[in-house]
Amino acid sequence: MVAAVGDHIAEVREIVRDTFRLDPALIEDDAPLEELGIDSKGRIRLLAALEVYYGIALDLGKRDQLTDIGAVAGVLAEALRDQRADE
Secondary structure (H helix, E strand, O other), X not given: OOOOHHHHHHHHHHHHHXXXXXOHHHOOOOOOHHHHOOOHHHHHHHHHHHXXXXXXXXXXXXXXXXXXXXXXXXXXXXXXXXXXXXX
16 A cells, blocks of 8 residues: 555654754644755755665655655655555
8 A cells, every 4th residue: 555645744754853853843744844944955964864764765856845844745655656666
């Protein structure tokens, strides 16, 4: 069964919290990452953290799609779906 975007929200929130050492109360699903202090270099760092956590490869070109937690979960769900299709 393929996981949906919503299935990854909590995990992504946790990875963002741990990677950037943020207060969990600040991390809203629709809050822009820039408001959390995550700039373009931070989005690259986030992609790397997701790759390590999930053991997958993410396209660096997707970094501009990482606008908020929900969008990150969407990029992640797509990558996991693609990986399963390739197996």
